Amino acid sequence: MSERTITLDVTRYRPHQEAVPTVQSYAIPFPDDWVVLDALNHIKDQVDGSLSYRWSCRMGVCGSCGMMVNGEPKLSCAVFLRDYFPRAIRVEPLSNFPVIRDLVIDMSGFLDKLKSVKPWIIREQEKPLSEGEYLQSPRELDAYQHFSQCINCMLCYAACPVFGLDSGFVGPAAIALGYRYNLDSRDHGTAERREVLGDHEGIWQCTFVGECSVVCPKHVDPAAAIQRVKVDTAKDWILSLVMPWGQR
């Protein structure tokens, strides 16, 4: 297989030795089928053992290896070096997040937000397991299925300028996951989730730049989720004005 050499300009940040990130360049010989992650692994294994980044499944489903590749948020296991060659590739930590080290970002805030949208089935009344599954038609499944494809890779947050300006914004992935449960025919938790989704740090922060949906590697379309929650919330608000006695 043909081997060529490509330059990777990788952001380094080692909190014990530098106050601001720097860039380190590596020349990497690569076969045609290498992705950016392969190049990083090559650096780690053969050149510089101190480079830190997260990765695991190398097949685009665990969501660990999100990075900025030439300024775009990407799963580094899913972008090929050959598509950038012969130009150098800039590899940076995901935008809009605090950086722990090198390419490793702090995503603990997301885990708090995820919990806040109550991403679990909320029932008025549980059915005993002995009575079997809740029936759900393929059409009912279809209503929420693509919002359930989120791998929590954080690319959408890296693409969202609103989150960049206000880190308190609940953000695309968490709202989409909350909405996924609202849409699930087995769930009765929409009203409970409204407290967080309809909060000023929730849907109304979103100005609909739309980039979250563009960069999403799983086509979850969080932008659509957020706008639809806006419509639903507004509809319910109007209904509550018109019919204050109506309980929802």
Next chain:
Amino acid sequence: MMATRPDPAGLYHPAMPATWWLRKRSYFLFMLRELSSVFIAGFLVVLLLQIAQISSGEDARAAFSAMLRSPGWILFHGVALAFAVYHSVTWFYTTSIVMPLRVRGRELPRWLFTALNIGAWAGVSLVILILYLALPASA
């Protein structure tokens, strides 16, 4: 509950530069859409003033109309129209995302829904234009 979190003291917080919206075409187009509101608001202010002039007599109205014929104001209205069209088109596209249309259980492609919206919009505009032209000028 999370028991472990990064040490906040060691974190590097990248700052978002004021020019962030120049970095990407999509961000720039987004800012244009936001900016369109300024021109649309400007157009509406002019419209309100025009209506106010009507009650101030024929002379005032004619003078105001004459002023609007100046190249500057024509340029302003041209730009405002462009922004209004841009805003409307993106709005219709947004509608296709926010309220997807389902035909036989499948979501209508967004471009098609958008095109239908724009078609309907153009149709309504045409009807208004025809009505306007058909109305006797003296009315």
Next chain:
Amino acid sequence: MSHEISEHDVIVIGAGGAGLRAAIAAAELSPKLSIAVVSKVYPMRSHTVSAEGGAAAVTREYDNLDAHARDTIFGADFLADQDAVEAFVAEAPHELIQLEHWGCPWSRDADGRISVRSFGGMSVKRTLFAADKTGFHMLHALFQTSLKYDHIVRYDECFVTSLLVEDGRARGITNVNLYTGEVMVLAANAIVLCTGGGGRVFPFTTNAAIKTGDGMALAYRAGVPLKDMEFVQYHPTGLPGTGILITEASRSEGGWLKNKDGHRYLQDYGLGPPTDTPTQRKMELGPRDILSRCHMQEYQKGHTFEGPHGHYVHLDLRHLGQELIDRKLPFVRELVRNYVGIDPVYEPIPVRPVVHYMMGGVHTDMDGKTPLEGLYAAGETACVSINGANRLGSNSLTECLVFGARAGRNAAEYASGMGTPTSNPLAALARDEQHRLDSQFFKKEGGSERIAAIRTEMQHAMEEGAGIYRDASSMGATCEKLRELRERFSRIRLEDSSEVFNTERISALELDFMLDVADTIANGALLRKESRGSHTRTDFPSRDDENFLKHTLAYRTDEGPRLDYAPVKITRWQPEERKY
């Protein structure tokens, strides 16, 4: 240096399918219990996420528990413990319905019931699925549900380095917090190991980078035997080069395996006759061990393709059509398009056997209990054993749930009967562990061996000696090589001495664990002088029930594993010839 000790009732190590199920089971037992979940990655990164095809359980009128049990035992080449299998199949439907109640987006039939599909070695359609992302959906449903419980306390991105054993009981753990580099000490009355398998001891595997056998090595070092480690499953259909898994579901939906002449070669190995639509347990729906061997024989006959990443055959899905592929196998299409650059709707997929699953693991009983008091294990880390010498596809996700729940519940019950965990004896143990870590890793000076070099040599030695076909001389060489690598490992060089998110340290600790795990596989294989399930010896080509219808138990000694054996539990299914 003294360590601050955090006390919990139960510690679950690993936050994949089994770990989260165990944690929830423990949490549901009592809101008064404090459950720690310690994982080296965020829970949603766990390798359960990569499971694709489905999870087996009897949910249909035409099916019955005995049939599921028999298929499993037969698939296991009679090395499974039949009482455990009976418990497993009985609880499986309940667990999968539970997951449905927790929001898992199972694929559905028109009437709203959860769909089922065929799977290799299963006699009827009984595998529930969520398209071809079953593991992903299971993991996220479990993780998101676990967020409900405030008494589940997560230690994310913490790497466990040792189990603290005092007075014959597991009482706590030490772990490295990646954010600070600190060694933390957690005390508890019960500990559940759910760290998954260790496919990364091999060079070519479907397993994620994190699958380094940590839990197996932790138990092994604490004196707990590892059971049946020589049984390593090759999945017949991985992508050459990357080893990315192409799910068995692509065959249960009707995909064909073809050699370079376009011939469905499985019919030449007693798996026929070929039919256009899949027939249970025949052809492409044969069990994985047999299909992988067929591939190797095709290769030896020169019937396979040769590519830059070695020999391969074709998995042909073209006749299934785009609609079916998009509905039932969307992830397969996505993976093949991304990583091979072809579209399986129009072109056959190149595939070859790849290391996928370890049937062996930490020796436990049906309740998930290990011989060490207070220590439990579940999922791929554990060996109950329901998988025996060869696991059937779609039994492992279910196993994570059934035995995860059992282990979690039993651990919690045990812990609540023990009163407050005492941290007194742990301080000294923790100091010893800190000393070990400092001298061997964190403050180690000098050294010349690269981590990656030792790892790569280990992986190739394992493929050479413990691959699909094995014999005494190649296994002996592998055992010898592993001893050499263990010695060289003491001279590794660490370039990074910093504290914050030092992943080089973690790689070294993982390699340390992997060398132990590899040792038990190779030595177990060398002494099992028969062929059974996934363990195929060219020098002992047939099954030997007289001498080897028994479990291997590997105990750690300073000179390498000491092997012992334990009987297999037979209830109602007497061993017979395994023929499909």
